[in-house]
Each structure stands twice: as C-alpha cells, then as structure tokens.
Amino acid sequence: MAGLIGKKIGMTSVFSVEGKNIPCTVIEAGPCVVTQVKTVEKDGYQALQLAYDDKKEKNTSNPLLGHFAKAGTTPKRKLAEFPVFGEGIALGDTVDCSVIEEGEWVNVVGTSKGKGFQGVVKRHGFAGVGGQTHGQHNRQRHPGSLGASSWPSRVRKGMRMAGRTGGDQVKALNLKVLKVLPENNLILVKGSIPGAKGSYVLIEK
Incomplete structure (x- = not known):
C-alpha cells in the first residue's frame, strides 16, 4: 500500500460535470523524500520511511541530522512509514502527488481537533x-443518573x-480524489478529513 505525507490546507468546493457543487478538502501532498528503506533481512519487515516539510538544522537532534544526511536531504519535520510502493524506489528518491490519480479512492489519517474538557x-x-x-x-x-446502587456500589x-x-488519531475511509494539481503538489479529496488547518495527515492508497 503506497502513501504520502501531507498537510491539510483547508476546504473548498468544485463543480462536477453534472453541475453539482461538491465540498472537498485541499491537501498539500508531498513532495516526500525516502529517508529509509526497510527490508525483511535487516528490519524484519518491508517499508519505506518518508519525510516531509523542511525543518531548521538548529532544531534537529544530531542523530536525526545524521539520518537525513545519509539520505542526502535537509532535516524534515514529519516522518512516517508506508508498506513498500514497488520496485525501483531507493534511498533519497522523491515521491510526490503523481503517485495518486484522479478518481481513485484513498484513506486519510489525521489528528482530530482537540476540544479540551x-x-x-x-x-x-x-x-x-x-x-x-x-x-x-x-x-x-x-x-443524570449513573445507574449504580447498593450493587455494584461503584461506577463501572x-x-x-x-x-x-478530541486530539485522537482518526482515519477517514474511502475518500474520492476529485482533482490532482501536480504543479502545486495539491490534491482535492471529496468531503472532510480530521484535523485543523495546517495539521499533518497521512494519505494511504
């Protein structure tokens, strides 16, 4: 299962061919850099580690600086693992929204808005x-009543x-990709996704 790391930009709407106004969410999907290729022989499972969104070196720990240097990229804010995309992707390669096509269905994982107590x-x-x-x-x-009396004499x-x-990890399933704008690294998915504007999301194919 392929995927991308992205950022929720906000919501808008687009018109379908039939003239219907469809609400959708704009996601900045990538570009992501492959910072680690995990294999069964070395790590016990197959996965690609992707990194997204530049970060200042002074705010990055030395172990992570070395990790990013091995991939030949600048420090990144968000790291995530995805099962292997396929053959031919190596350490340091860039993955962008071109891996997602218009009309296909994706899952989006995000952190819901925190609402406090x-x-x-x-x-x-x-x-x-x-x-x-x-x-x-x-x-x-x-x-109202909690329903506990002399038995069990406690709140269950x-x-x-x-x-x-709020503040929980939520996965929105089966969202249709309405439009892909590769020149701006943007995709538009039908409906809403969890999280506030500017929050990181994982897009799974």
Missing part, C-alpha cells in the same frame, strides 16, 4: 436531563462521562 452533551451527544419543572431548574446539560469502567475530547 467537555460535558456529556458535547462529548457523547446526551440530551441532558430535560425539563425545567419539578425542581429541574439548573440541570439541562447534566448526565467505560461509563460515558465528561472528559477530554
């Missing part, structure tokens, strides 16, 4: 306690309650 209505979609009569004047967005693990929301 949230209540049960926002986090889990609870309806809240409801009415404001019979003493329920200030509990519209509260969780996994109970949906308030807590930190």
Whole structure:
C-alpha cells in the first residue's frame, strides 16, 4: 500500500460535470523524500520511511541530522512509514502527488481537533436531563443518573462521562480524489478529513 505525507490546507468546493457543487478538502501532498528503506533481512519487515516539510538544522537532534544526511536531504519535520510502493524506489528518491490519480479512492489519517474538557452533551451527544419543572431548574446539560446502587456500589469502567475530547488519531475511509494539481503538489479529496488547518495527515492508497 503506497502513501504520502501531507498537510491539510483547508476546504473548498468544485463543480462536477453534472453541475453539482461538491465540498472537498485541499491537501498539500508531498513532495516526500525516502529517508529509509526497510527490508525483511535487516528490519524484519518491508517499508519505506518518508519525510516531509523542511525543518531548521538548529532544531534537529544530531542523530536525526545524521539520518537525513545519509539520505542526502535537509532535516524534515514529519516522518512516517508506508508498506513498500514497488520496485525501483531507493534511498533519497522523491515521491510526490503523481503517485495518486484522479478518481481513485484513498484513506486519510489525521489528528482530530482537540476540544479540551467537555460535558456529556458535547462529548457523547446526551440530551441532558430535560425539563425545567419539578425542581429541574439548573440541570439541562447534566448526565443524570449513573445507574449504580447498593450493587455494584461503584461506577463501572467505560461509563460515558465528561472528559477530554478530541486530539485522537482518526482515519477517514474511502475518500474520492476529485482533482490532482501536480504543479502545486495539491490534491482535492471529496468531503472532510480530521484535523485543523495546517495539521499533518497521512494519505494511504
């Protein structure tokens, strides 16, 4: 399975041949540099390590400087591994959005927006306690009863309650590639993808 590292630019829309306005996400896909070729003999599995987005040398550790120098490239911010693309790709080669074609389907992995500590209505979609009569004047967005009594005399693990929301790794499956702009290293995929503008994403074919 091939792939690329990219960056979410934002959302826009394009018109289809039938005249429908289709919402889509713009992703800067590459160019990525092959910084390591992993083999079964040496590493126990096959994969390509790709690197994306330039980084200052002063902000890079010495081991990573040596790692990038071996590939003949400048320091990069984001590293990721993908199963081998195929034959003929060597250390130091550049992979760009030309590996993705218009009309094919991809998966996009990103980190969802962090929303901090949230209540049960926002986090889990609870309806809240409801009415404001019979003493329920200030509990519209509260969780209500937790269901535990003399047995088991505790709150069970996994109970949906308030807590930190977002900031999780999310994979959006089967997104159609509407357009590829190789001169700008951009691809447009149908619909939305996880993450904020400027966040890194992994595009898997």
